[in-house]
Amino acid sequence: MGVTVKTAKEIEILREGGKRLGEILQKVAAEVKPGVSGKMLNDLAETLMREKGDSPSFLGYSPRGAKRAFPAALCVSVNDEVVHGIPNEKEKILREGDIVALDAGLIHKGLFTDSAMTIGVGKIDEGGQNLIDTTKKALAVGIGAVRAGATTGDIGFAIEKFVTSAGSFGIVRDLAGHGVGYSVHEEPLIPNFGKKGEGTALKAGMVIAIEPMLNEGKAAVKIDGDGYTYRTKDGTRSAHFEHTVVVTEKGAEILTKV
Ligand code: MG
Ligand code: MG
Numbered sequence: 001m002g003v004t005v006k007t008a009k010e011i012e013i014l015r016e017g018g019k020r021l022g023e024i025l026q027k028v029a030a031e032v033k034p035g036v037s038g039k040m041l042n043d044l045a046e047t048l049m050r051e052k053g054d055s056p057s058f059l060g061y062s063p064r065g066a067k068r069a070f071p072a073a074l075c076v077s078v079n080d081e082v083v084h085g086i087p088n089e090k091e092k093i094l095r096e097g098d099i100v101a102l103d104a105g106l107i108h109k110g111l112f113t114d115s116a117m118t119i120g121v122g123k124i125d126e127g128g129q130n131l132i133d134t135t136k137k138a139l140a141v142g143i144g145a146v147r148a149g150a151t152t153g154d155i156g157f158a159i160e161k162f163v164t165s166a167g168s169f170g171i172v173r174d175l176a177g178h179g180v181g182y183s184v185h186e187e188p189l190i191p192n193f194g195k196k197g198e199g200t201a202l203k204a205g206m207v208i209a210i211e212p213m214l215n216e217g218k219a220a221v222k223i224d225g226d227g228y229t230y231r232t233k234d235g236t237r238s239a240h241f242e243h244t245v246v247v248t249e250k251g252a253e254i255l256t257k258v
Helices: 008-030 038-050 126-144 152-166
Strands: 074-078 081-083 099-108 111-120 177-179 186-190 207-210 213-215 221-223 230-232 238-240 243-247 252-254
Touching: 008 038, 008 099, 008 111, 008 243, 038 074, 038 099, 081 099, 081 213, 081 238, 099 126, 099 238, 111 126, 111 238, 126 152, 126 207, 126 213, 126 238, 126 243, 126 252, 152 186, 186 207
Parallel strands: none
Antiparallel strands: 074 081, 074 099, 081 230, 099 111, 111 243, 177 186, 177 207, 207 243, 213 238, 221 230, 243 252
């Protein structure tokens, strides 16, 4: 399909879908506490989506090369799990001190938004909080680099520069942000590292998901036997934040913000 620009009418629908998705993630996050299972969070997310007539975009989604479709509405990735953790197969009970990434995609009136956040379960240690705070700021910095005429490389450059200055975190390089709106993943790819002026030029009306993933240790990740769950290779914890934004002449409008 190549890089697409959405119409004003489509952006209006994405704005409503993004707002709904942001609210759902907030409601799911509010239920995160020790003893809660991934399945409970997944079921809540799916129920909240469907009760307003929307549907989960991840459930049944088959990425290229996948042996089976993704089996859940919500990704729940705990501690060393980076992204795409499956919440409803193995029993995944959250424990005090865990950090958990919640990632969901919503289809509203046929159009797709995508958002993620990482939070602590109960009381978490300083390292975990620092990892979460830095990843959240990295997303804000990445969004800050968006405007018509900038490039995907400018976003990656800004994120990489900020993260490097913030400490010794591993920026996951095997996974990236992406265009979104007509489907779960569209062009262009938006790596969380890069060089100024490289990559795809951004145009007003492009809708993109920016999603830094930071590890406490090294950047390398591996995929589990379930075919989806990415983990850090060195076993350190990982955090993930994501917003869907629309590129404007002057900057970015965040669609998935509450
Ligand atoms: Mg996502
Ligand atoms: Mg995404």
